[in-house]
Amino acid sequence: MTHKNIHKVAILGAGVMGAQIAAHCANAGIPVLLYDLAAKEGDPNAIVNKALAGLKKLKPAPLGSPQAIQLIEPVNYDHHLERLSEADLVIEAVAERMDIKKAVYDNVEDHVAKDALFTTNTSGLSITELATVLPDSLQHKFCGVHFFNPPRYMHLVELIPTKDTEQAVLDRLEAFLTTTLGKGVVVAKDTPNFIANRIGVFSIISTMYHGQRLGIPFETIDALTGVLIGRPKSATFRTADVVGLDTLAHTITTMDNGLPDDPWQNYYQQPDWMATLIEKGQLGQKSGRGVYWKKGRDILVLDPETGDYREQNAQVDEDVLAIMKKANPQERLHKLQALKNNKQAQFLWSIFRDLFHYCAYQLADIADTARDIDLAIRWGFGYSHGPFETWQSGGWEQVTALIEQDIQSGHTMANVTLPNWVSEIKGAHQPRGSYSAADGIFKPRSEAAVYQRQLFPDSLLGETVNYGDTIFEDDDIRMWHQGDGIAIVSFKTKKHIISDGVLKGLRKATQLAEQDYKGLVIWQTEEPFTLGANLAPAAQAVASGQVTQVEALVNEFQQTSQALRFCGVPVVIATRGMVLGGGCEFSMHADAVVAAFESYIGLVEAGVGLLPAGGGLKEIARRTAKDTFGNDLYPMLEHYFKAVAMATVAGSAAEAQDIGFLDSHSEVVFNPHEILYVAKAKANYLADKGYRPPVEEQSIKVAGAPAIANLEMLLANMLEGHMISEHDYAIAKRIAIVLAGGYVEAGSRVSEQYLLDLERHYFIELIQMPKTLQRIEHTLKTGKPLRN
Missing domain, CATH: 3.90.226.10 (2-enoyl-CoA Hydratase; Chain A, domain 1)
Structure with a gap:
């Protein structure tokens, strides 16, 4: 496999993600061939042209400058398949269905250039399973490249190899994604929802579960799970509205179908109120209402008991506010846990505890190191600290003891013990590297040439940073x-x-x-x-x-x-x-x-x-x-x-x-x-x-x-x-x-x-x-x- 640079990209599928990935490649000065089906009548490129017109209206703007759009060329499968050979990188971004993807692969396989890379932007389907429908000639240069929405602004891209993907392919892609497109690359194992969505969506499921269990209204949950705990101000339910309730439900279903033996499997269900909203077509921001509804000047919130919308009345308990704002990080989790009769404190302790428990249990299967989970959650979900960093900041051994206590007394969502490695280490991130549960060692950061350009990479708690x-x-x-x-x-x-x-x-x-x-x-x-x-x-x-x-x-x-x-x-x-x-x-x-x-x-x-x-x-x-x-x-x-x-x-x-x-x-x-x-x-x-x-x-x-x-x-x-x-x-x-x-x-x-x-x-x-x-x-x- 040659190490030639990527000079031209072809994107298969001009949907929301395909068009926005094309826009970001164009921002970086890379010419793009944007493919979709030929329209039945009129201009054969009508579908792609409509997607390009949509880019100009989207907020936040996918294009860094209006001129960038000139680098995206609309093409269609009927008339321009032979031009696919011009591309050094092909990114498939069609609908999330195996049969549709297979039909596209069958159509394009003979036109992909010999040394081009072939990738899929799937967010949930198995990369290994997708690879089975590819011809042998494409197997070694195929992998998943999962961008997060909106692709221009979200720093994370997950790179998911199969057992046949050549290392040279991954190295070339990692360098391109990091320097040319400016992304933070995390290599994920091929498990359902990969790393960021697996952990991030579990965090949403757990938040909804504990909120319901403790009877905390949606808007108060958002007040508790946003900036107050170092997460985006869209918090939980606003994030769900922005992502789309249907998209969130799809991700939950992927976990339900793909993880039959998971100890948390019975929680991988969408709540009744969400199913009802989806049925009514109330999918969140894209349809005008979801959990929230902007009615005139007011933003109303759903009452899951009645199914009606009402005025918001978010109230954060003063004791909880004082702990989150004034206590030092070492004490926060302990203080929340100790407030036994305070619903909001118990809610926050519960969502942290179950997230830590989940991450520790899943680490060996889904990621190479704890660093990959923490960076994926920071870059893909906007948390200021990843789960392992937060655990470590609260005192690794002390928090571990509290989690074990709750497992024994049956308070955790899943009744499984913490893996042995948790009590054998003093923290997931050390100056020598981050812990790999699969290999039982601390692994340093990658020394690939592309990372020599990052004099101060995004550092994790527990790593030492020396500013000269x-x-x-x-x-x-x-x-x-x-x-x-x-x-x-x-x-x-x-x-x-x-x-x-x-x-x-x-x-x-x-x-x-x-x-x-x-x-x-x-x-x-x-x-x-x-x-x-x-x-x-x-x-x-x-x-x-x-x-x-x-x-x-x-x-x-x-x-x-x-x-x-x-x-x-x-x-x-x-x-x-x-x-x-x-x-x-x-x-x-x-x-x-x-x-x-x-x-x-x-x-x-x-x-x-x-x-x-x-x-x-x-x-x-x-x-x-x-x-x-x-x-x-x-x-x-x-x-x-x-x-x-x-x-x-x-x-x-x-x-x-x-x-x-x-x-x-x-x-x-x-x-x-x-x-x-x-x-x-x-x-x-x-x-x-x-x-x-x-x-x-x-x-x-x-x-x-x-x-x-x-x-x-x-x-x-x-x-x-x-x-x-x-x-x-x-x-x-x-x-x-x-x-x-x-x-x-x-x-x-x-x-x-x-x-x-x-x-x-x-x-x-x-x-x-x-x-x-x-x-x-x-x-x-x-x-x-x-x-x-």
């Missing part, structure tokens, strides 16, 4: 290195907010980097990159009349951006997650940006009644002058003006390039765990080619007063049409003045410092306005913008 050697550190910032001549800066503030301390630290970092290092990378140890500047001190200073103090702070911000721009060694910014306000401005001043595809970049200051004043508007004016061919600066300026005045946040790094917040030559990396590796390589490259910092520009051509007049006309129309408020107008007008270089003649030449002074002047004007202070106060209090 400290150069300097204070409360707000840490500068460190890994012994390779590249200095790294990470913020320590909450949500990586840019405080006064971060600004001082960054300026110190640029000086130290110039003295002793080849390059400087700004990278955060976790998302977000930053939510922007801390506005609270500035608002307080204005309120107490200390405007000059605020002006000094804004000046400090601007000079920090300039220090990044003119640093004597290359500065590379590595972003993932939110990159708002000052974070966007810093990235505009760096020599290079390495952005994870899921970087959401924007200048959002208008939302809090201000304008960007960390050099962002100056950079836009400078870039517009540099990038505009011919003399008319206005069209490009108007484009930027709209993005800033509307506080637009790009929905991906690709969209940030479309808008212009990111240069077209910025590096976009699909796996967020690879951005530091690429950023350091970029800094090295820039240093090695003889880096010279730019020189401060004194002659930037600006659009001047005529452009301001044009933009004001645009704003007047919006005000007239009630699309913006008068305060929005006041903010946007000042953004226009700065971008156009002030009230000067068109084509005038100005310096960078002149533009920074303009930015600062109008920022100070805005921050003193009562309506701006109201906006800031409202945002600090609620996290949401105020339109006043």
